[in-house]
Amino acid sequence: MSSLHRTPAPAVDVTEYFDIDNGLVDRGIFGDTALYQQELRRVFAPSWLFLAHTSQFRKPGDFFTTYMGEDPVIVTMGKDRRIRAFLNACRHRGMRVCRADAGAAKAFTCSYHGWAYDTSGKLINVPNREGYPESFDESRWGLREVARLDTYKGLIFATWNPDAPALTEALGGMTWYMDAMLDRDPEGTEVVGGVHKWVLEGNWKLAAEQFSSDWYHVNISHASALMVMSPTGKGPKAEIVQTPGRQYTDPNGHGAGFPTHPKSRFDDRVVHQYYDYGQLRERLGDGRVEGPMTTGHANVFPNFSYLPVNGSIRVWHPKGPDKMEVWAWTVVDKSMPDEVKNAQRLYNLRTFGPTGIFEQDDGENWSECQATAHGFMAGGMTLNYQMGIGMSAEDGVHPGTTGHLYSDGAARGFYSRWRDLMNTPAWHEKAADER
Numbered sequence: 001m002s003s004l005h006r007t008p009a010p011a012v013d014v015t016e017y018f019d020i021d022n023g024l025v026d027r028g029i030f031g032d033t034a035l036y037q038q039e040l041r042r043v044f045a046p047s048w049l050f051l052a053h054t055s056q057f058r059k060p061g062d063f064f065t066t067y068m069g070e071d072p073v074i075v076t077m078g079k080d081r082r083i084r085a086f087l088n089a090c091r092h093r094g095m096r097v098c099r100a101d102a103g104a105a106k107a108f109t110c111s112y113h114g115w116a117y118d119t120s121g122k123l124i125n126v127p128n129r130e131g132y133p134e135s136f137d138e139s140r141w142g143l144r145e146v147a148r149l150d151t152y153k154g155l156i157f158a159t160w161n162p163d164a165p166a167l168t169e170a171l172g173g174m175t176w177y178m179d180a181m182l183d184r185d186p187e188g189t190e191v192v193g194g195v196h197k198w199v200l201e202g203n204w205k206l207a208a209e210q211f212s213s214d215w216y217h218v219n220i221s222h223a224s225a226l227m228v229m230s231p232t233g234k235g236p237k238a239e240i241v242q243t244p245g246r247q248y249t250d251p252n253g254h255g256a257g258f259p260t261h262p263k264s265r266f267d268d269r270v271v272h273q274y275y276d277y278g279q280l281r282e283r284l285g286d287g288r289v290e291g292p293m294t295t296g297h298a299n300v301f302p303n304f305s306y307l308p309v310n311g312s313i314r315v316w317h318p319k320g321p322d323k324m325e326v327w328a329w330t331v332v333d334k335s336m337p338d339e340v341k342n343a344q345r346l347y348n349l350r351t352f353g354p355t356g357i358f359e360q361d362d363g364e365n366w367s368e369c370q371a372t373a374h375g376f377m378a379g380g381m382t383l384n385y386q387m388g389i390g391m392s393a394e395d396g397v398h399p400g401t402t403g404h405l406y407s408d409g410a411a412r413g414f415y416s417r418w419r420d421l422m423n424t425p426a427w428h429e430k431a432a433d434e435r
């Protein structure tokens with residue numbers, strides 16, 4: 001008996017939802033329940049997904065609970081100091097084994113009937129053990145562990161897919177852009193201030209595609225926030241609202257956009273003054289300091305996004321086709337003095353925390369887009385993703401394919417990756433002899 005996968009519903013061929021070469025997307029992909037279920041099976045289950053930051057695990061027994069798609073998982077450091085991740089579901093009746101958000105534990109004891117698991121996922125205690133037949137073998141009933149777990153410069157990712165490429169291969173050329181946030185400090189990064197979590201009406205892809213690709217909305221959606229942040233109070237600085245910049249499109253569906261105007265930054269002043277930009281230029285190169293380190297945006301396919309300028313890292317957890325849960329951390333450089341770390345944290349909260357002056361604008365857009373899609377006519381419309389078509393190229397400064405900052409290029413890349421995964425049977429759909 002296969003305990004893992006039942007025969008799934010027949011897969012939908014999603015080709016007809018896209019004409020990516022011509023920048024057309026059918027908005028049915030945002031609200032359809034069958035597509036959503038297929039997405040959990042074929043996009044989330046086989047992909048590398050962000051779990052947590054390594055600094056959340058300082059000693060054996062430290063744990064953090066999160067989600068991979070809609071699957072609840074426990075991430076924990078074992079006695080051997082290895083970080084592992086397991087399904088947070090008891091093998092007895094499926095109860096959530098660990099019900100805390102984070103903490104430290106010697107073992108995880110299920111609060112239903114008391115089965116207990118150690119930090120390496122092994123089943124170590126079964127009440128009324130003598131009531132089970134002789135064939136009962138504890139070693140077969142441990143917590144289900146992810147197929148692979150790996151870290152990239154402090155970020156922990158995992159996948160259920162035993163056939164997945166190595167994490168660095170899956171991140172591919174995106175690491176050059178990620179390093180603009182993760183590799184400023186030889187000591188690395190850490191997270192400060194816990195995790196903020198909030199729920200938004202809206203499909204998770206609306207947020208992920210925006211963080212891949214959308215600087216276009218900034219001048220309009222965030223006009224009031226930019227006004228508040230302008231030194232004169234009169235309006236956003238011209239170099240912020242009509243800024244030159246580039247947008248990177250990764251073949252694996254990742255994307256990043258960033259201004260390249262030297263004055264296009266609105267960092268927190270304390271953080272800005274802390275940095276030795278000469279040293280950063282030596283470490284990261286001019287192209288990165290003047291580009292992806294500034295006020296850009298980025299998404300690692302499928303649902304991990306970040307903002308290099310304020311250290312916001314976040315996951316868009318899918319909660320059905322119409323809803324997402326945002327989990328957001330603040331990343332800082334380890335070598336920063338405490339007051340600089342704190343300034344970064346507060347700056348992140350002011351701008352992109354749950355009540356941040358920018359974050360609220362974005363959330364409202366996504367919720368409203370989702371709401372109009374509920375209509376029969378509005379829900380069947382074709383959407384326009386044509387900006388920047390035919391304008392991408394190698395620019396000699398930023399590796400890989402880039403186009404102008406104002407472009408839908410990375411969104412087209414995001415959906416072309418999504419479409420390919422949706423149309424490809426995942427490892428769990430293949431017979432054992434095909435794998």
Ligand code: FES
Pocket residue numbers: 090091092093094095110111112113114115
């Ligand atoms: S469901 Fe966990 S012990 Fe029964």
Ligand SMILES: [Fe+2]
Pocket residue numbers: 217218221222358362
């Ligand atoms: Fe925004």
